[in-house]
Amino acid sequence: MEIEMEREAPITEACNMIKLPLNISQEFMAGILKPYKPHTTYLKSARILQYQDPAAAQASKDLVTIEGTFSIPDSCYIDNTGHFNAVEFNICYNQLAYVLFGSCIKTGILQKLVPYWDEKVNMSFESFVRNQLSSMLIVKIEGNFIKPIDSDHFFATLTISRIIWAGETPFVHTKISFSDDSDGRSFGTVLLAFNKETAQ
Numbered sequence: 001m002e003i004e005m006e007r008e009a010p011i012t013e014a015c016n017m018i019k020l021p022l023n024i025s026q027e028f029m030a031g032i033l034k035p036y037k038p039h040t041t042y043l044k045s046a047r048i049l050q051y052q053d054p055a056a057a058q059a060s061k062d063l064v065t066i067e068g069t070f071s072i073p074d075s076c077y078i079d080n081t082g083h084f085n086a087v088e089f090n091i092c093y094n095q096l097a098y099v100l101f102g103s104c105i106k107t108g109i110l111q112k113l114v115p116y117w118d119e120k121v122n123m124s125f126e127s128f129v130r131n132q133l134s135s136m137l138i139v140k141i142e143g144n145f146i147k148p149i150d151s152d153h154f155f156a157t158l159t160i161s162r163i164i165w166a167g168e169t170p171f172v173h174t175k176i177s178f179s180d181d182s183d184g185r186s187f188g189t190v191l192l193a194f195n196k197e198t199a200q
Contacts, residue, residue, distance in 0.1 A: 021067075022048040024103055032102040033095055035133055042070045042088070043095040049157075051109050063113050063160040066100040068092075072151040084149035084178065084186065090141065093176055093190055096158045098132055114163055114170070121170060121194055139171065140191040149184030170194050 024046040033041050051064035070092055072084070104110035106125045111117050123135070158176045165171070170193070177187040 018107060018109070020048065020050060022103070022107075024048070024099060028103070028106075029099055031129065032099050032132070036095070039074065040091065041095070042072050042092055043068050043099065044071055045069045046096065046099050046103075048100070048103060048109075051104075051113065063162065064100070064104060064109060065157060065159045066096060066103070068096045068099070068156045068158070070151075070154050070156060084145075084151045084154060084184070086143055086145075088151065089143045089145075089178070089186060089188065090138075092156060092178070093141070093158070093188075094138075096156055096176070097174065097190075097192070098136070100158055100160075101136065102128060102132070113160075117170075120165070120168055123194070135195045137193045137195055138190060139193050141188065142190075143186060143188035146185040146187070147183050149178055149186055150180045150182065154178055154180040154184065 026045075029043065029046060033043065046066055046068040049065045049067050050062070052061045072088055101110065102125065104113070105123065105128050117123075128135070156176055156178045158174060160172055160174050162173045163170055164173070172192040172194070174190045174192060175188070176190065177185070179185050
């Protein structure tokens with residue numbers, strides 16, 4: 001099953017129909033990544049690998065995981081360094097996270113993970129796309145660079161480990177790892193918050 005921008009079953013039905021891995025279509029990704037300039041759109045493909053129902057999953061299980069492939073033929077801000085760097089870590093994280101949350105909202109996965117999401121946040125897929133840059137905020141980001149990654153072709157795995165609430169604000173704990181075809185490796189954690197005021 002691929003997520004598409006237009007033709008889709010109702011949310012509850014679509015969520016029940018999902019077979020993993022769930023490939024994200026190029027059309028869907030293009031819609032989510034539209035705010036990026038063409039030469040800064042580094043995410044080339046993505047697929048959701050797993051998701052869990054928190055009510056049934058063991059505490060050690062991650063909520064949802066997405067995998068992406070990237071290519072940075074030319075840096076958008078600096079001469080070629082020959083390797084993946086901290087700024088690109090942030091950009092690539094953002095792109096994969098936007099696709100992950102857009103996909104999860106569109107299919108109903110997020111509503112399944114957080115049954116009261118609609119009641120508290122009231123963020124439809126349309127409002128997510130319309131307000132994604134202002135409603136999805138990085139609170140804290142930490143990256144670790146173990147061995148240089150070839151920026152021409154590399155991979156990432158992004159996981160939502162838990163979602164906690166502070167009043168009406170959901171804070172999303174995520175972790176990400178990057179690697180290439182050799183031994184290149186980087187990983188980190190990112191704490192996200194959704195600004196309810198801009199989610200309408």
